[in-house]
Amino acid sequence: MKFKGVIFDLDGTLVNSLEDISDAMNIVLKNLDYPIHSYETYQYFIGSGLRNLVSKALPSTHNDDEHIDYCYQLMIEEYSGNCTRKTKAYNGIAELLEFLVSQNIKMSVFSNKSDALTKKIAADLFPGYFEPVVGLTTEALKKPNPSEAIEISKKLGLKTNEIIFVGDSGIDMQTATNAEMFAVGVTWGYRPEEELIVNGAKKTLNTPLDLIPLFQSDEVNVLI
Incomplete structure (x- = not known):
């Protein structure tokens, strides 16, 4: 058939869309004085939804559900305005x-x-x-x-x-x-x-x- x-x-x-997603999350991390990640690392964060990506990107010391939700909202705000800038x-x-x-x-x-x-x-x-x-x-x-x-x-x-x-x-x-x-x-x-x-x-x-x-x-x- x-x-x-x-x-x-x-x-x-x-x-x-790797660079736009990575850039948005790295801006959030940088503003919070957390370590940022390379594009190569983000390749393995993508695929299970943006909230999951946020969880993977955050340091293990700041990875409780409430903080993930907070950072997810920051990431969405940043990404929404730039989701087709480099994509x-x-x-x-x-x-x-x-x-x-x-x-x-x-x-x-x-x-x-x-x-x-x-x-x-x-x-x-x-x-x-x-x-x-x-x-x-x-x-x-x-x-x-x-x-x-x-x-x-x-x-x-x-x-x-x-x-x-x-x-x-x-x-x-x-x-x-x-x-x-x-x-x-x-x-x-x-x-x-x-x-x-x-x-x-x-x-x-x-x-x-x-x-x-x-x-x-x-x-x-x-x-x-």
Whole structure:
């Protein structure tokens, strides 16, 4: 069967948002006289929502829930005004999206970033391409919980096995597997290919255009 839809993760998959996220959190840390972190370190903080990132970035001596909540609000205030300052689509994404549109492939975004920020970035960088765009509204629904992905499939009018789920992390691959979607990992994001494979990737991509053949054939070669 040919796939009829695709759900994309946002950060590390469609867009490189590492610097904007890192810069915002480092401003918060610096203002509180806490140690800051490198972009390379933040790569491993991203993926489980911004509150989780804040917790990982804070020193262990200042990591209680109340302080995490306080710093999370500071980070959101800083990041909201600068979330597309350096953030850009990865090379090849624009061409991939144009191909998918030409083939009438249904496209959605599902991210662990807050719903408001997910919608803002998608609207600013990819106006009109994705429907629905879903971010985090409730911690319990965060990936790898498949509930939102399954709900997206219903809104797209597709069976879950007709959808490719594309992401850059093990959490994304787990989400795809839990939702009974075809898990595709991208190697240009924030996590190594090994993490994607161990967590259930059936295919890995080195460039965005490597996704195209999956929509052109009834048979798909998967990782063993």
